[in-house]
Amino acid sequence: MATNQGNTGVDGAGSILSTVAGPSNAKPPSSLGNNNPQGDVLLEKQAGGMDLADQIDYNVNKPGEYGDAARDPQPGQTAKPASDIVTASTAVENIASPKTGSGQPPIGVNNTNAPLDRVRADSSDRVMTTNQGVPIADNQNSLKAGLRGPTLMEDFILREKITHFDHERIPERIVHARGSAAHGYFESYQDLSALTRANIFSAPGKKTPVFVRFSTVAGERGSTDTARDVRGFAVKFYTDEGNWDLVGNNIPVFFIQDAMKFPDLVHAVKPEPHNAIPQAASAHDTFWDFASLMPESMHMLMWTMSDRAIPRSYRTMQGFGVHTFRLVNAVGDSVFVKFHWSPLAGTHSLVWDEAVKISGADPDFHRRDLWEAIEAGEFPEYELAIQVFTEEQADSFPFDVLDATKIVPEELVPLQPIGKMVLNRNPDNFFAETEQVAFCTAHIVPGIDFTNDPLLQGRIHSYVDTQISRLGGPNFHEIPINAPVTQVHNNQRDGMHRQTINRGRVSYEPNSLGGGCPFQGGKMTGFTSFPQPMVEDKVRGKPALFADHYSQARLFWQSQTPVEKNHIIGGFRFELTRVQVPAIRERMLSMLVNVDEALAAAVADGLGMDVPPPQPLATTRPLPSYPPSPSLSLFARPGQTGIHTRRVAVLVANGTDVDSARAIYASLLADGAVPRIVGSKLGKVAGCHGGTLDVEITLEAGPSVIYDAMIVPAGEQAAQALSMDANALEFVRLQYRHCKPIMVVDAGAQLLAKADIPANLPDGTPDPGIIGAEPNDVPAALDAFKEVLAAHRVYLRETDPPMV
Numbered sequence: 030m031a032t033n034q035g036n037t038g039v040d041g042a043g044s045i046l047s048t049v050a051g052p053s054n055a056k057p058p059s060s061l062g063n064n065n066p067q068g069d070v071l072l073e074k075q076a077g078g079m080d081l082a083d084q085i086d087y088n089v090n091k092p093g094e095y096g097d098a099a100r101d102p103q104p105g106q107t108a109k110p111a112s113d114i115v116t117a118s119t120a121v122e123n124i125a126s127p128k129t130g131s132g133q134p135p136i137g138v139n140n141t142n143a144p145l146d147r148v149r150a151d152s153s154d155r156v157m158t159t160n161q162g163v164p165i166a167d168n169q170n171s172l173k174a175g176l177r178g179p180t181l182m183e184d185f186i187l188r189e190k191i192t193h194f195d196h197e198r199i200p201e202r203i204v205h206a207r208g209s210a211a212h213g214y215f216e217s218y219q220d221l222s223a224l225t226r227a228n229i230f231s232a233p234g235k236k237t238p239v240f241v242r243f244s245t246v247a248g249e250r251g252s253t254d255t256a257r258d259v260r261g262f263a264v265k266f267y268t269d270e271g272n273w274d275l276v277g278n279n280i281p282v283f284f285i286q287d288a289m290k291f292p293d294l295v296h297a298v299k300p301e302p303h304n305a306i307p308q309a310a311s312a313h314d315t316f317w318d319f320a321s322l323m324p325e326s327m328h329m330l331m332w333t334m335s336d337r338a339i340p341r342s343y344r345t346m347q348g349f350g351v352h353t354f355r356l357v358n359a360v361g362d363s364v365f366v367k368f369h370w371s372p373l374a375g376t377h378s379l380v381w382d383e384a385v386k387i388s389g390a391d392p393d394f395h396r397r398d399l400w401e402a403i404e405a406g407e408f409p410e411y412e413l414a415i416q417v418f419t420e421e422q423a424d425s426f427p428f429d430v431l432d433a434t435k436i437v438p439e440e441l442v443p444l445q446p447i448g449k450m451v452l453n454r455n456p457d458n459f460f461a462e463t464e465q466v467a468f469c470t471a472h473i474v475p476g477i478d479f480t481n482d483p484l485l486q487g488r489i490h491s492y493v494d495t496q497i498s499r500l501g502g503p504n505f506h507e508i509p510i511n512a513p514v515t516q517v518h519n520n521q522r523d524g525m526h527r528q529t530i531n532r533g534r535v536s537y538e539p540n541s542l543g544g545g546c547p548f549q550g551g552k553m554t555g556f557t558s559f560p561q562p563m564v565e566d567k568v569r570g571k572p573a574l575f576a577d578h579y580s581q582a583r584l585f586w587q588s589q590t591p592v593e594k595n596h597i598i599g600g601f602r603f604e605l606t607r608v609q610v611p612a613i614r615e616r617m618l619s620m621l622v623n624v625d626e627a628l629a630a631a632v633a634d635g636l637g638m639d640v641p642p643p644q645p646l647a648t649t650r651p652l653p654s655y656p657p658s659p660s661l662s663l664f665a666r667p668g669q670t671g672i673h674t675r676r677v678a679v680l681v682a683n684g685t686d687v688d689s690a691r692a693i694y695a696s697l698l699a700d701g702a703v704p705r706i707v708g709s710k711l712g713k714v715a716g717c718h719g720g721t722l723d724v725e726i727t728l729e730a731g732p733s734v735i736y737d738a739m740i741v742p743a744g745e746q747a748a749q750a751l752s753m754d755a756n757a758l759e760f761v762r763l764q765y766r767h768c769k770p771i772m773v774v775d776a777g778a779q780l781l782a783k784a785d786i787p788a789n790l791p792d793g794t795p796d797p798g799i800i801g802a803e804p805n806d807v808p809a810a811l812d813a814f815k816e817v818l819a820a821h822r823v824y825l826r827e828t829d830p831p832m833v
């Protein structure tokens with residue numbers, strides 16, 4: 030017998046999983062270069078296999094705009110068969126499943142990404158039909174009594190089309206409504222069977238398909254990506270023994286300790302009910318009213334006011350399971366575990382002013398970034414690490430491991446890397462996959478179990494419950510993206526939207542009539558709950574250690590660099606400035622005093638208030654003190670991907686040295702960056718020594734905030750023209766203000782002078798992110814530029830004067 034998550038309870042039994050999903054077309058087909066407006070690019074073979082022309086085609090065609098074209102042939106184009114497109118992943122996986130002789134799988138049949146492809150449909154070159162499969166002769170004109178007469182009731186084709194349209198929307202998620210997702214796989218580094226019998230960790234190199242959804246929490250489905258908010262990091266593992274969902278966030282703690290408070294928390298942060306303002310923002314009275322009355326949220330608030338809440342990309346943030354879970358091995362021994370994801374691209378964030386401006390410039394900033402990276406074959410990778418400790422060890426910690434407002438410091442329990450996740454395929458259909466996916470903390474597999482964390486316990490109920498209404502009934506586990514790759518057999522029947530056609534007369538157990546679904550599980554084969562002894566009174570309350578609300582908030586604060594501390598102060602100042610009720614601001618300040626007096630003073634200063642006395646503590650026990658934990662700083666993880674996928678604006682105008690601009694562009698591309706030729710209008714700019722260059726995007730359509738860095742190539746006349754252009758000046762100033770690397774060649778320095786960009790840092794030393802180059806010195810300058818770009822930002826520009 031299996032659960033609806035396909036947990037068979039029989040090792041390996043019933044598994045149809047032999048290989049792992051890979052991309053069908055991660056690299057954009059070069060045929061798209063037909064549309065390339067920039068015909069005059071270099072042609073030089075790259076070591077990595079993708080030639081420069083392909084890369085430039087890809088970039089010129091703007092990744093966000095070719096997605097559909099890459100899959101579906103456009104008029105006059107022939108789609109490149111998926112198998113012809115070699116990507117790093119297909120090379121590794123080599124998982125293409127058998128195709129029919131024509132190369133076209135039948136409708137509804139899996140083509141290249143077994144096993145999750147089993148229901149992908151490709152309608153290219155197929156005759157249009159009704160939902161009953163009847164061929165349609167005319168899809169443009171309704172059936173009328175005469176050309177100018179009334180439409181006939183019998184027009185079932187019209188009515189079916191409109192009726193379906195009328196019902197195309199489903200309720201959005203009550204939280205985490207806005208998200209983006211990707212397919213990929215998880216690969217285990219080692220055999221963890223001593224700790225857990227979870228099948229996905231049973232052998233080194235074992236691969237398990239995953240679907241991952243990243244999200245913001247508070248905003249509605251159409252809200253902006255770069256709001257200050259927690260990010261969801263939900264992973265569905267399609268394991269051999271059913272689905273395991275690790276439904277985490279990018280912050281390792283949470284606002285509250287008990288599920289009982291979750292509806293209050295969400296009501297407080299969502300738009301206020303009388304006027305539905307503000308969208309996707311915690312900067313309003315009701316949120317801070319709740320928070321200031323909920324001191325257990327203090328630790329989480331430190332994280333959400335930090336740059337963790339404005340990541341540069343879903344690819345540059347960590348993920349955490351948050352709760353303490355259990356691992357259980359084959360003989361029933363159990364240890365506690367915390368799960369951590371760390372991106373190979375490092376942890377990088379935006380600065381607040383930039384995040385605000387991106388909301389206008391590109392509300393899909395994170396969605397686009399994830400999509401484009403995967404389409405370009407720059408597959409995001411995250412390492413999974415665990416912290417493992419025994420129940421006895423947990424008893425000796427100065428905090429309670431069942432309290433979701435506490436971390437287990439890495440200094441106390443080191444991280445153990447156990448595998449990596451690679452996201453290598455974008456969804457085919459946003460609604461069918463990203464919108465309909467249903468994650469749930471209750472979806473666990475043999476070898477993994479819950480703890481008594483009272484927040485986790487409430488979540489186990491909440492997800493399935495909400496999905497029954499969001500996805501229209503109890504059968505949403507049959508929706509392809511939710512269906513396990515294992516077979517599902519049980520005696521559950523019927524209900525709205527039932528897809529499975531169960532055979533036989535027996536749908537109960539025990540039975541003597543045969544057929545149906547015999548129960549084959551049993552102790553240590555099927556899922557068995559860890560038999561934790563429990564003899565306690567029924568109570569409403571919380572353990573004593575839960576009442577320490579400040580010591581880990583202080584640990585977080587003390588582990589931050591000066592730059593990060595300034596940003597946290599800025600976050601509190603911004604949010605509390607938006608709060609209208611002075612008493613709420615004062616209560617928050619009184620909580621901050623308990624974290625750190627200098628922090629409270631700096632925030633109070635920004636609010637024009639005095640520092641109030643500290644809020645009384647909820648405990649009389651002495652608070653533990655922790656040594657700073659360097660790994661809590663974002664800067665602890667610079668990443669291993671260099672300048673890959675970093676976006677660089679190359680500013681041009683008439684008079685730009687076209688050859689120099691091309692050389693810079695090609696050099697950036699060769700190192701994996703994403704350069705763009707940016708000018709004041711589309712069309713060609715004339716080079717100072719002849720030749721022309723196509724502008725790819727304008728200063729208005731591609732403003733400063735969507736780039737990680739900028740370069741002004743050589744060219745006296747171009748530098749003068751840019752210096753007269755208000756958009757170009759604004760561009761440079763924002764690049765500087767947002768701490769981005771800036772390189773100028775020769776006369777390009779005029780632009781910096783006109784924009785009043787200082788060459789030195791506030792402490793008087795040269796700014797390493799302002800790189801000037803002579804025309805004959807460009808390669809060396811580019812090397813220096815790339816080095817600063819790989820380090821992401823020059824935050825030293827900001828630290829004068831430090832606020833604490």
Ligand code: HEM
Pocket residue numbers: 201202203204205208242243244260261262263276277278283287288289291349350351352433466467468484485487488491492495496499
């Ligand atoms: C008692 C506390 C909580 C409750 C009752 C709760 C409830 C919910 C609900 C109802 C949804 C929408 C699900 C859907 O419609 O499919 C959701 C989504 C989500 N929750 Fe929670 N949540 C809680 C705490 C947390 C915590 C602590 C985390 C992180 C560890 C978290 C992470 C997520 C994520 C990532 C999603 C989005 C899943 C997706 O991408 O579809 N939640 N939560």
